[in-house]
Amino acid sequence: MKISLKNAIALSLVLQIIFVKWLGSHTDWVENYYSTGLYPFISKIFRSLFGWIPFSMGDLLYFLLIIMAIVFFIKSRKTILRNKLKFLRDIVMVLSVAYFTFHLMWGLNYYREPLAVKLKLTETKDFQELIDFTKQLIQKTNEAQFFITQDSSIPVHIPYSQKEMFQITVAGYDNLKIEHPFLNYSTPSIKASLFSTGLTYMGYAGYLNPFTNEAQVNGLLPSFRFPVVTGHEIGHQLGYSAENETNFIGYLVTAKNKDKYFQYAAYAYALGYCLNDLHRRDPEIFDMVFSKLSPGVKANFQEMNVFWNSYKNPMEPVFKSIFNSFLKANNQTEGIQSYNAVVSLLVAYHKQHPL
Structure with a gap:
């Protein structure tokens, strides 16, 4: 039986959590390959992209996401009530993408050497x-x-x-x-x-x-x-x-x-x-x-x-x-x-x- 892309992304959240916790037990790997390896490269790219802008793009990003979420809930409230499981799946899918992006962009630093x-x-x-x-x-x-x-x-x-x-x-x-x-x-x-x-x-x-x-x-x-x-x-x-x-x-x-x-x-x-x-x-x-x-x-x-x-x-x-x-x-x-x-x-x- 085929699993839809949305279902696969949602289910991957469990695997991601297990992987991150396992990786977190190897602080030397995180330190050498992520915190002093990949992360400095990623962080400099984004500081170059947004550092010159005089106001916070991150603040605007959060604000727009909140507004979009509110508008979506208002417009889709009837559909959400009729398809609660599908809506729950979509929420988990969004969390899965956010979890992956967060750890790739910065979050793995929580597991580096003290x-x-x-x-x-x-x-x-x-x-x-x-x-x-x-x-x-x-x-x-x-x-x-x-x-x-x-x-x-x-x-x-x-x-x-x-x-x-x-x-x-x-x-x-x-x-x-x-x-x-x-x-x-x-x-x-x-x-x-x-x-x-x-x-x-x-x-x-x-x-x-x-x-x-x-x-x-x-x-x-x-x-x-x-x-x-x-x-x-x-x-x-x-x-x-x-x-x-x-x-x-x-x-x-x-x-x-x-x-x-x-x-x-x-x-x-x-x-x-x-x-x-x-x-x-x-x-x-x-x-x-x-x-x-x-x-x-x-x-x-x-x-x-x-x-x-x-x-x-x-x-x-x-x-x-x-x-x-x-x-x-x-x-x-x-x-x-x-x-x-x-x-x-x-x-x-x-x-x-x-x-």
Whole structure:
């Protein structure tokens, strides 16, 4: 009995999932043949195609697909109700094509070798090491804040445009590749999202579109957070999918930038994660350490809290739950909590490279 093309494509989804999970158990193959082999070629093609366009083609692609889906459901609702199994088959077929395209274009990077292996880092969760590193970060953050403002009570506001911050971040990658050649970034494609308001209501600071390889940054973010998020999304473009790893890359490229505003942004970003980890593990020690922060730095942290709280809505937990499930399905066992796992990378790295 012949199987139609649509049925074959739909059925192939199961085989694809099995193949990807099997391939994911061979991280050396993914690293050598995809992440450092095929993927850089694919990503540069798409960055060349779309990077010069001043607005996000990926945002428009998603918008058009959503509109087309809504129009299709409205026009075909009676046919769908009469042919439920056929409609279900078509949905699975679309998912199969999307699954294949996603993994070919970017998604297999979820199964590459960990960044800690490439950097020869030994991660630990030693509590005393976390305390010591957090104290060092507080000192560096306070010093950077005072150097910029000359007043410990004034929060830092980066005076650059978003376009200038994109350019400074790219220059930072040019410097970073001297020390870490595998973080070489060329053919930039970084943009403020057309739907930054929507991203903010969803609770996202940015995202990489895997189908156009454009790095989108939430254009509403407070300026002192913008550089690290830009570095984070470029880290995704370079083929690092794990959120803790791109958090670390975003920190590293920003901290090693020659610009003092960027250095402050990096220290404050890393400090936020360390303080959160400290608070979770010992609130009393957190209170003692947090008291050492200068008022200006605290004001910047408060600025971030006010920003996100002003966009809180009942749907945000739903979006985050969906993203949490997506991460877990793609080899990120900690889900959305994997963002916080950057702390062990930071501590391990600065044991070898003191602040």
